[in-house]
Amino acid sequence: xxxxxxxxxxxxxxxxxxxxxxxxxxxxxxxxxxxxxxxxxxxxxxxxxxxxxxxxxxxxxxxxxxxxxxxxxxxxxxxxxxxxxxxxxxxxxxxxxxxxxxxxxxxxxxxxxxxxxxxxxxxxxxxxxxxxxxxxxxxxxxxxxxxxxxxxxxxxxxxxxxxxxxxxxxxxxxxxxxxxxxxxxxxxxxxxxxxxxxxxxxxxxxxxxxxxxxxxxxxxxxxxxxxxxxxxxxxxxxxxxxxxxxxxxxxxxxxxxxxxxxxxxxxxxxxxxxxxxxxxxxxxxxxxxxxxxxxxxxxxxxxxxxxxxxxxxxxxxxxxxxxxxxxxxxxxxx
Amino acid sequence: xxxxxxxxxxxxxxxxxxxxxxxxxxxxxxxxxxxxxxxxxxxxxxxxxxxxxxxxxxxxxxxxxxxxxxxxxxxxxxxxxxxxxxxxxxxxxxxxxxxxxxxxxxxxxxxxxxxxxxxxxxxxxxxxxxxxxxxxxxxxxxxxxxxxxxxxxxxxxxxxxxxxxxxxxxxxxxxxxxxxxxxxxxxxxxxxxxxxxxxxxxxxxxxxxxxxxxxxxxxxxxxxxxxxxxxxxxxxxxxxxxxxxxxxxxxxxxxxxxxxxxxxxxxxxxxxxxxxxxxxxxxxxxxxxxxxxxxxxxxxxxxxxxxxxxxxxxxxxxxxxxxxxxxxxxxxxx
DNA sequence: TTGAAAGCGCTAACAA
DNA sequence: TTGTTAGCGCTTTCAA
Numbered sequence: 090x091x092x093x094x095x096x097x098x099x100x101x102x103x104x105x106x107x108x109x110x111x112x113x114x115x116x117x118x119x120x121x122x123x124x125x126x127x128x129x130x131x132x133x134x135x136x137x138x139x140x141x142x143x144x145x146x147x148x149x150x151x152x153x154x155x156x157x158x159x160x161x162x163x164x165x166x167x168x169x170x171x172x173x174x175x176x177x178x179x180x181x182x183x184x185x186x187x188x189x190x191x192x193x194x195x196x197x198x199x200x201x202x203x204x205x206x207x208x209x210x211x212x213x214x215x216x217x218x219x220x221x222x223x224x225x226x227x228x229x230x231x232x233x234x235x236x237x238x239x240x241x242x243x244x245x246x247x248x249x250x251x252x253x254x255x256x257x258x259x260x261x262x263x264x265x266x267x268x269x270x271x272x273x274x275x276x277x278x279x280x281x282x283x284x285x286x287x288x289x290x291x292x293x294x295x296x297x298x299x300x301x302x303x304x305x306x307x308x309x310x311x312x313x314x315x316x317x318x319x320x321x322x323x324x325x326x327x328x329x330x331x332x333x334x335x336x337x338x339x340x341x342x343x344x345x346x347x348x349x350x351x352x353x354x355x356x357x358x359x360x361x362x363x364x365x366x367x368x369x370x371x372x373x374x375x376x377x378x379x380x381x382x383x384x385x386x387x388x389x390x391x392x393x394x395x396x397x398x399x400x401x402x403x404x405x406x407x408x409x410x411x412x413x414x415x416x417x418x419x420x421x422x423x
Numbered sequence: 424x425x426x427x428x429x430x431x432x433x434x435x436x437x438x439x440x441x442x443x444x445x446x447x448x449x450x451x452x453x454x455x456x457x458x459x460x461x462x463x464x465x466x467x468x469x470x471x472x473x474x475x476x477x478x479x480x481x482x483x484x485x486x487x488x489x490x491x492x493x494x495x496x497x498x499x500x501x502x503x504x505x506x507x508x509x510x511x512x513x514x515x516x517x518x519x520x521x522x523x524x525x526x527x528x529x530x531x532x533x534x535x536x537x538x539x540x541x542x543x544x545x546x547x548x549x550x551x552x553x554x555x556x557x558x559x560x561x562x563x564x565x566x567x568x569x570x571x572x573x574x575x576x577x578x579x580x581x582x583x584x585x586x587x588x589x590x591x592x593x594x595x596x597x598x599x600x601x602x603x604x605x606x607x608x609x610x611x612x613x614x615x616x617x618x619x620x621x622x623x624x625x626x627x628x629x630x631x632x633x634x635x636x637x638x639x640x641x642x643x644x645x646x647x648x649x650x651x652x653x654x655x656x657x658x659x660x661x662x663x664x665x666x667x668x669x670x671x672x673x674x675x676x677x678x679x680x681x682x683x684x685x686x687x688x689x690x691x692x693x694x695x696x697x698x699x700x701x702x703x704x705x706x707x708x709x710x711x712x713x714x715x716x717x718x719x720x721x722x723x724x725x726x727x728x729x730x731x732x733x734x735x736x737x738x739x740x741x742x743x744x745x746x747x748x749x750x751x752x753x754x755x756x757x
Numbered sequence: 758t759t760g761a762a763a764g765c766g767c768t769a770a771c772a773a
Numbered sequence: 774t775t776g777t778t779a780g781c782g783c784t785t786t787c788a789a
Contacts, residue, residue: 100569100570102781102782102783103782103783104782112759112760113759113760113761114760114761114782114783115759115760115761115762115784115785116758116759116760118783118784118785119758119759122784124784124785125758125759125785126758127758127759128758128759131758131759143565143569145545145546146782146783146784147487147548147781147782147783148492148546148547148548149483149484149486149487149492149548149781149782149783150483150487150765150781150782150783150784151782151783151784152483152765152783153481153483153484153487153764153765153766153767153781153782153783154764154765154782154783154784154785155765155783155784156765158482158483160526160547168508168511168512168515169505169508169509169512169706171503171505171508174502174503174505174508175503177502178502178503178529181502181527181528181529190526190528190543190544190547191526192494192524192525192526192527193515193526193527194515194524195512195515209524210524211479212479212482213482213494213524214481214482214483231477235434235477235479236434317706317709317710318710321710346710347710349712350710350711350712353712354712372503372651375651376651376652376655376680376681376684377684378683378684378687378688378712436765436766436767437766437767438766446775446776447775447776447777448766448767448776448777449768449769449775449776449777449778450774450775450776452767452768452769453774453775456768458768458769459769459774459775460774461774461775462774462775465774465775480766480767480768481765481766481767483765483766483767484765484766484767484768484781485766485767485768486767486781487765487766487767487780487781487782487783488766488767488768488769488780488781489767489768489781490781
């Protein structure tokens with residue numbers, strides 16, 4: 090049943106259509122692509138034949154001729170992380186509007202794998218790549234040689250000489266910290282995610298800035314991976330140290346899951362004992378208990394911007410910054 | 424910078440390599456594909472030239488010639504649901520082992536969109552498709568005509584005349600119910616997910632069977648979508664009706680998130696007031712609070728089986744059943 | 758308005 | 774062992 094090898098066999102080609110419609114193959118192309126005027130009668134015959142045969146242009150032949158596969162690639166650290174899953178979905182939708190499909194692959198947060206996935210994608214001759222890199226300065230050798238455009242997505246800072254789009258982390262952090270301050274909390278700690286070797290994250294910098302502006306002393310910092318496990322361990326450390334602050338800015342909803350769990354396990358209450366403002370605005374925030382107050386990233390907007398950048402004609406590198414906004418839940422005490 | 428249009432321009436072709444190596448284009452293919460013996464010296468010259476030029480076979484040309492794109496397609500109801508995200512990831516990994524990449528797309532749980540995505544994929548001439556269908560009997564017109572093999576993945580029951588792989592839901596439900604019974608609970612309800620028009624889900628049937636076998640009366644049933652929201656609302660209804668059972672079998676980890684939230688919000692405790700066994704074994708189970716006891720699906724195994732089925736030569740349809748196993752957390756009272 | 762034909766880059770059968 | 778060449782299906786120029 091449905092043998093792999095028969096794929097090619099049963100597909101109608103352009104000549105089949107031409108034959109059935111009694112025209113030349115060229116005319117079939119003209120009609121299908123609408124690139125050239127064609128006699129009304131001929132057009133109808135072709136359309137009939139196309140319908141009858143279920144004809145579709147062979148995308149490989151088309152790509153070979155045109156030099157475009159109408160496919161885009163995307164690399165994220167972990168496709169299973171809800172944040173990236175959602176981002177990838179928005180990219181899928183935005184690309185589909187322009188007739189592109191996207192191949193999604195994950196780097197498992199490894200520089201080596203990231204590099205391999207990029208190679209794979211380049212080998213597939215995708216027309217462009219969205220890269221959510223694990224590192225600040227990814228290894229883009231050969232991609233430039235291959236002439237495949239890349240847009241850095243979700244990057245922490247604009248990479249020079251390359252298009253990028255990312256949220257204004259600094260401002261996002263300000264929103265979070267200011268909201269906690271408005272609640273009257275004067276001790277505001279941070280649970281910060283991170284990956285090796287990076288410069289200071291905008292969320293941390295923004296947290297610091299805000300505190301300074303508010304003349305508050307920085308609360309404790311706990312670090313961990315950008316995962317539930319990372320948040321869990323970071324929070325456990327904070328609890329064991331006995332220095333749990335009255336309020337916390339947590340740098341991702343994923344981490345917050347772990348933070349929440351560690352907190353509840355320790356018998357502490359959110360927001361009564363620890364108030365939390367999270368970051369991302371993912372679906373996780375809405376179904377946590379308590380629901381998370383979180384700084385939401387406009388993923389759809391980011392995806393649109395990234396697709397725009399990738400598909401627009403040659404231009405000087407642009408770093409597109411989008412703004413986050415606060416979504417209020419219960420974890421802050423509101 | 425990185426203009427789309429330059430993609431084709433700068434790529435070295437086989438003839439470039441041949442010229443540089445001083446051999447004929449055929450020899451380059453022989454070396455690159457290892458399909459034919461070649462003189463040691465020629466081989467080395469070719470390899471050098473390949474490296475120097477960063478040459479890679481043009482996949483479109485290759486696909487055109489061979490009738491295979493070495494790409495697979497996958498359609499899931501929602502790529503953002505952690506269960507499907509994980510499954511898709513496992514498929515990605517399993518396919519990569521065979522040199523295939525997979526294009527993932529989501530049907531948004533709509534039959535119409537599912538159909539469109541299948542068309543899209545077929546139009547891309549993927550070598551095969553994994554389908555996690557929204558409905559029991561999906562519309563596969565033209566795909567058979569196009570000769571593209573399809574494997575039903577995660578399907579509730581084997582679809583006749585088509586390869587499929589799915590977990591043994593009946594047995595999985597038995598594991599859940601029996602575990603609750605071993606805890607001594609004699610009232611065991613169910614929170615069941617579902618999509619329109621389906622036959623009874625194996626989890627529900629299994630729950631019923633187990634209860635019968637244990638001579639217990641069926642506890643209350645609450646239904647909802649297979650989402651956190653669905654679980655939340657279903658549990659709220661149960662709570663409002665005043666008939667919250669001592670223990671619950673919840674049909675997915677996603678639903679359990681909502682169930683947990685509704686339960687905690689109502690001031691009930693898990694497992695003290697309501698014990699829960701969930702289904703899926705996703706990462707969500709481990710980072711819930713309390714952690715979920717859950718019936719884990721062997722996603723990697725399912726993915727391997729599906730890839731095997733899709734890439735194996737013509738054969739009679741096979742329904743591959745894999746077994747779930749219990750992962751113990753705290754939600755059951757253990 | 759239509760058709761003939763070149764050529765995209767590759768694989769593989771066949772010839773040398 | 775190596776080279777020549779047909780042809781995969783398509784788009785598009787050029788000529789009719």
